Amino acid sequence: MTSxxxxxxxxxxxxQSVxxxxxxxxGHEHATSAVAIKEPDAPQPGYAEQDADYLWDALCSACQGVWQEPSYKSRVAAVALATMRASMVPVDANGTALRPVIAWPDQRRTRGVPPVGGLQGLGLRLAGVADTVAYFQAEAEANWLATHEPDNWRRTARYLMLSGYFVRRLTGEFRDSSAAQVGYVPFDFRQRRWARSSSxxxxxxxxxxxxxxxxxxxPGQTIGPVNAIAAAATGIPQDTPLIAAAGDKACEVLGTGAIEGDVACLSYGTAATVNVVSTRYVEPIPLVPPYPAALPDAWNLEIQISRGFWLVSWFKSEFGQPETERAAQIGVxxxxxxxxxxxxxxPGAxxxxxxxxxxxxxxxPGPEARGAIVGFSAVHTRADIxxxxxxxxxxxxxxxxxxxERRASCRIDRLHVAGGGSRGDSVMQLTADIFGLPAARPHTSETSALGAxxxxxxxxxxYPDFRQAVAAMTRTGDVFDPQPNTSELYQALYSETYLPLYSRLKPIYRRMRTLTGFRP
Known part of the structure; x- marks a missing residue:
């Protein structure tokens, strides 16, 4: 390394942060700057909104924090964004946000959107996917904005992902990465472009x-140069090329080096995911598309637990006061x-x-799903929960x-684990034991940023291509092997108790939804 x-x-x-x-x-880090992001506002139960200018200011503050060494600015060859997905903002012709960003945890739904009609609607019904299309319509933020905020919608000149909003602020261009389009938008996942007019x-x-x-x-193509206004706000040298990257999960997969079909990338973030890179278009769940990978001509077969390691934050908030107070005392x-x-x-709690x-x-799971903890007795403690x-x-x-594995006809034999939840050795060992596979932690915890x-x-x-760049910039850190006796116990618990649980509770969830009227 040289200066x-x-x-x-x-x-x-x-x-939670930028x-x-x-x-x-x-792949070595020279400077890091982090700014915490406050929890989204919830003007109504289930809503999640964030002020767009506040998010931009946080991005600028984070960037301003990395220029400790005088030589850094002159050495920056390019900049790239890895941004949380499915967070939408309508903007006017100047790129000014017309309302707060609707963030990905938002659960609002639109009722009464006209169903797809005509022969196309008939075809969807005959194909048995009408309910899926109706779900898409109800979840789409654009439909909600058009019906509930018609004045804002009439003023909308561009409808952007958060990544596209940042691109506009950085370059002045209404552009975005094709690998960042994960949400309820008219995107053709197979072709990685906007859907044809007949879709x-x-x-x-x-x-x-x-x-x-x-x-x-x-990904890998230049979006445009950083403009003078953004350069002044962020400290990024003017005219530095902004390279199209991908959504945060796609960048994370790349940053762990999990680019072969026999490796699964587990992400232990607010949303927990399992991803496998495929050069074939395979729907991991029927009618649920694979997302564009950061690699060219590839897809990430992803299954998500939308409030995965958010449960750690939930537990800390509801039951973790002793740890929170003691941590403050000892500075961890x-x-x-x-x-x-x-x-x-x-093991087995x-x-x-x-x-x-x-x-x-x-x-x-289906739209009726809820969380459950079963098996309580008088002996259980917070640790068991x-x-x-x-x-x-x-x-x-x-x-x-x-x-x-079943859908893609592949066999996964190792795990790369990333995200904040992977920093603890106990969690990594638990991962290896439950999956019965070696679980590797990358050399850096900043895998999403490394992917970008x-x-x-x-x-x-x-580098001339992605594979050479991945080989040069990623490395495996600690590897945790499954413990045979513990892993055998988890195999039995998984197959004999966990797998049957959802089908047994599903009709109860549906009945609860009907009786209470509450739809989580």
Missing amino acids: TEPLLLAIDFGT RAILFDPH WKWRALPWLNPDLLPELVH APEVLMDDLLHKSV MGLLAQPYWSPGLRS YRALLEGVMYALREGKERI AIIAAVGAGI
Whole structure:
């Protein structure tokens, strides 16, 4: 490494923080700056909104924090964004947000959207996917905005993902990465472009038209140069090329080096996911598309537990006051002490079993799903509840991994684990034991940012292709092997208790929804 080596600026905008990190072409971090993001506002139950200017200011503050060394600015070869997905904002012709960003945890739904009609609607009904299309329509933020905020919708010149909003602020262009289009928008996942005019998605989103959407640029291609206004706000040198990257999960997969079909990337973030890269278009769940990978001509077969390691935050808020207070006294994160809770329980959590569906799904789980903890007795403690929650999330991810294997006709034999939840050794060992596979932690915890930096390195011409960049910039850190006796116990608990649980509770969930009128 020399002081003249180029640097890549990666901006990782997640649910809880935004990080700006300078990487060199070997994957080493030279400077890191993080700014915490406050919880989304909830003007009504289930809503999740964030002020767009506030998010932009946080991004700028994070970037301003990395220029400690005078030489850094002159060495920056490119910048790339990894941004949380499915967060939507309508803007006017100047790129000014017309309302707060509707963030991905938002659960509002639109009622009464006209169904897709005509022969196309008939075809959807005959194909048995009419309910899926109706779900898409109800979840689509564009439909909600058009029906509930018609004045804002009439003023909308562009309808953007949060990534597209940041691109506009950085470059002045209405562009975005094709690998960032994960949400309820008319995107053709197979072709990685906006859907053709004949697609049912346009009819399911009757108020949306192509002129409202940004131009798409593929990962590794240049979106445009950083403009003077953004340079002054962020400290990024003017005219630095902004390279199209991908959504945060796609960047994370790349940053762990999990680019072969026999490796699964587990992400232990607010949303917990299992991802496998495929060069074939395979729906991991029927009618649920694979998402664009950061690699060219590839897809991420992803199954998500939408409130996966959010359950750790939930547990800390509701039951973790002792750890929170003690952590403040000794100057560590509460999660460090909560990791110790795993040692105060035993594998199987003394017979407690958690189903981690604190948020519902579309097909697996279905829209009726809820969370459950079963098996309580007088002997159980907070430690047992905590272990049961983590075990439940990992059971759900293992089920997703096995579903992907069946759908893609592949065999996964190792795991790369990323996200804040992977920092604890106890969690990593639990992962290896439940999956029965070696679980590797990358050399850096900043895998989403590293993935963006890898894409920036390719876009800047430092590496000729993605595979060479991944080989040069990623490394395996600690590896945790399954413990035979513990793994055997988890195999039995998973197959004999966890897998049957959802089908047994599903009719009860449906009846609860009918009786209470509450739809989570």
